[in-house]
Amino acid sequence: xxxxxxxxxxxxxxxxxxxxxxxxxxxxxxxxxxxxxxxxxxxxxxxxxxxxxxxxxxxxxxxxxxxxxxxxxxxxxxxxxxxxxxxxxxxxxxxxxxxxxxxxxxxxxxxxxxxx
Amino acid sequence: xxxxxxxxxxxxxxxxxxxxxxxxxxxxxxxxxxxxxxxxxxxxxxxxxxxxxxxxxxxxxxxxxxxxxxxxxxxxxxxxxxxxxxxxxxxxxxxxxxxxxxxxxxxxxxxxxxxxxxxxxxxxxxxxxxxxxxxxxxxxxxxxxxxxxxxxxxxxxxxxxxxxxxxxxxxxxxxxxxxxxxxxxxxxxxxxxxxxxxxxxxxxxxxxxxxxxxxxxxxxxxxxxxxxxxxxxxxxxxxxxxxxxxxxxxxxxxxxxxxxxxxxxxxxxxxxxxxxxxxxxxxxxxxxxxxxxxxxxxxxxxxxxxxxxxxxxxxxxxxxxxxxxxxxxxxxxxxxxxxxxxxxxxxxxxxxxxxxxxxxxxxxxxxxxxxxxxxxxxxxxxxxxxxxxxxxxxxxxxxxxxxxxxxxxxxxx
Ligand SMILES: Cc1cc2nc3c(=O)[nH]c(=O)nc-3n(C[C@H](O)[C@H](O)[C@H](O)COP(=O)(O)OP(=O)(O)OC[C@H]3O[C@@H](n4cnc5c(N)ncnc54)[C@H](O)[C@@H]3O)c2cc1C
Ligand code: FES
Numbered sequence: 401x402x403x404x405x406x407x408x409x410x411x412x413x414x415x416x417x418x419x420x421x422x423x424x425x426x427x428x429x430x431x432x433x434x435x436x437x438x439x440x441x442x443x444x445x446x447x448x449x450x451x452x453x454x455x456x457x458x459x460x461x462x463x464x465x466x467x468x469x470x471x472x473x474x475x476x477x478x479x480x481x482x483x484x485x486x487x488x489x490x491x492x493x494x495x496x497x498x499x500x501x502x503x504x505x506x507x508x509x510x511x512x513x514x515x516x
Numbered sequence: 517x518x519x520x521x522x523x524x525x526x527x528x529x530x531x532x533x534x535x536x537x538x539x540x541x542x543x544x545x546x547x548x549x550x551x552x553x554x555x556x557x558x559x560x561x562x563x564x565x566x567x568x569x570x571x572x573x574x575x576x577x578x579x580x581x582x583x584x585x586x587x588x589x590x591x592x593x594x595x596x597x598x599x600x601x602x603x604x605x606x607x608x609x610x611x612x613x614x615x616x617x618x619x620x621x622x623x624x625x626x627x628x629x630x631x632x633x634x635x636x637x638x639x640x641x642x643x644x645x646x647x648x649x650x651x652x653x654x655x656x657x658x659x660x661x662x663x664x665x666x667x668x669x670x671x672x673x674x675x676x677x678x679x680x681x682x683x684x685x686x687x688x689x690x691x692x693x694x695x696x697x698x699x700x701x702x703x704x705x706x707x708x709x710x711x712x713x714x715x716x717x718x719x720x721x722x723x724x725x726x727x728x729x730x731x732x733x734x735x736x737x738x739x740x741x742x743x744x745x746x747x748x749x750x751x752x753x754x755x756x757x758x759x760x761x762x763x764x765x766x767x768x769x770x771x772x773x774x775x776x777x778x779x780x781x782x783x784x785x786x787x788x789x790x791x792x793x794x795x796x797x798x799x800x801x802x803x804x805x806x807x808x809x810x811x812x813x814x815x816x817x818x819x820x821x822x823x824x825x826x827x828x829x830x831x832x833x834x835x836x837x838x839x840x841x842x843x844x845x846x847x848x849x850x851x852x853x854x855x856x857x858x859x860x861x862x863x864x865x866x867x868x869x870x871x872x873x874x875x876x877x878x879x880x881x882x883x884x885x886x887x888x889x890x891x892x893x894x895x896x897x898x899x900x901x902x903x904x905x906x907x908x909x910x911x912x913x914x915x916x917x918x919x920x921x922x923x924x925x926x927x928x929x
Pocket of ligand 2: 442444463465479
């Protein structure tokens with residue numbers, strides 16, 4: 401379990417980028433009060449989904465507008481072809497923690513080369 | 517007339533999206549996709565960025581996901597040379613003529629032939645001299661990449677986005693880079709003089725020379741027939757040494773094959789920086805010929821918020837507009853046309869993400885609303901009579917996303 405940020409630092413409608421982990425993780429607080437964590441890097445190219453447009457349980461990539469479902473990681477439409485990973489979120493003592501997925505990430509081609 | 521067969525001419529971003537949109541909207545007839553390049557559809561933006569830098573390969577450019585089947589016949593590697601709009605004889609069918617003599621008949625035609633890189637005029641012509649490049653296709657990118665060797669001197673002619681991205685990639689690869697621009701300020705056509713100058717200084721930060729107000733008079737070669745390029749001669753007599761030259765002076769719509777077809781083409785040249793050449797379309801993509809629509813970089817759609825035709829040369833337009841054009845084609849022109857979204861582009865230079873949305877023209881005021889120009893991370897808003905008409909972000913993706921949404925809800929004329 402990785403501590404991310406105090407719950408109070410992430411109001412509804414906002415996103416937090418946890419970049420102390422590689423690859424970084426985005427945590428979203430939806431308007432309905434739910435917390436979700438997914439890989440921050442879009443699977444199409446190198447864009448941060450925490451910078452995207454949050455609507456309901458979906459985030460729209462800020463670069464080319466593929467939408468990812470925060471609950472499943474699934475992508476609704478091209479250009480992104482692959483889902484993002486989802487991670488567990490736990491709130492304890494008013495702090496948000498992430499429980500990272502143990503699946504391999506679907507990083508975009510350029511980023512893959514960078515971390516390799 | 518019901519559509520039983522449709523030919524899409526141009527097998528790239530806009531053509532592929534048109535084919536998908538037609539199938540998504542229930543078109544079950546014969547679909548033929550015609551493309552001049554031998555390649556399956558691929559993505560061009562990385563050609564000046566990750567692909568040119570060698571970080572990604574050719575397979576990574578594919579636009580089609582694995583397993584996608586549009587039930588189409590693909591005729592690749594053969595350009596269309598003409599369009600017979602069915603005026604003579606066969607009244608209700610159009611036919612596309614191909615360079616190999618084939619004739620593809622179809623009830624509907626989608627024109628998606630994009631644009632081609634402009635070349636230097638007359639005696640400064642490019643192409644004849646080795647080491648002189650333009651960048652539009654993956655083959656162009658492979659040829660350029662092979663020449664971007666550390667220590668070489670690259671001269672980029674034209675301070676536009678593609679030239680700027682090549683300059684950035686070439687610096688990363690260890691070349692010495694000079695950008696030459698005829699206009700008094702770099703990037704002014706897209707960003708206006710003030711922000712254009714800021715972007716220019718971001719290149720100077722990285723050791724790139726940016727020479728503005730300098731027209732190129734000639735390319736100098738080593739041999740009698742040009743040989744290999746070794747310099748660029750400017751109008752003021754200055755001579756820039758060069759091992760490699762990139763001509764990045766814009767793109768022209770690839771519509772030569774439509775001459776004489778009866779499809780109305782715009783006259784060009786840009787007004788207030790807005791190109792109006794290309795295939796003239798209404799706000800839903802319909803041309804003046806029934807059963808013929810046009811999408812992507814070759815098409816100048818009528819923009820009601822501007823009150824004129826406007827050819828957009830950006831990726832997002834080539835992805836979004838085919839949906840409306842497919843509806844226009846399948847409905848015979850009765851489908852409602854969606855309000856146009858403000859044009860949007862992004863560019864990556866020196867690891868910075870640059871994004872721009874909207875329309876700007878001379879006289880707009882620009883204010884920095886977030887961040888700091890000196891820090892190379894800022895968001896600037898363009899206004900006309902106090903109304904926001906465009907927004908520029910440099911490494912301000914989150915704020916930009918919000919501003920871009922605001923723009924789509926106000927008219928940007
Ligand atoms: C190097 C580069 C970098 C770019 N970077 C960005 C960016 O960062 N952001 C952005 O928003 N946009 C960018 N763009 C622009 C973007 O790629 C275009 O807007 C987009 O490709 C337009 O798609 P299109 O299908 O209309 O045209 P094109 O991609 O040009 O495709 C047209 C196709 O039609 C074919 N064709 C032409 N004539 C004929 C004929 N007679 N018969 C049959 N086929 C024909 C061509 O060979 C080509 O395959 C960039 C473009 C380039 C070249
Ligand atoms: S980077 Fe996310 S859709 Fe392209």
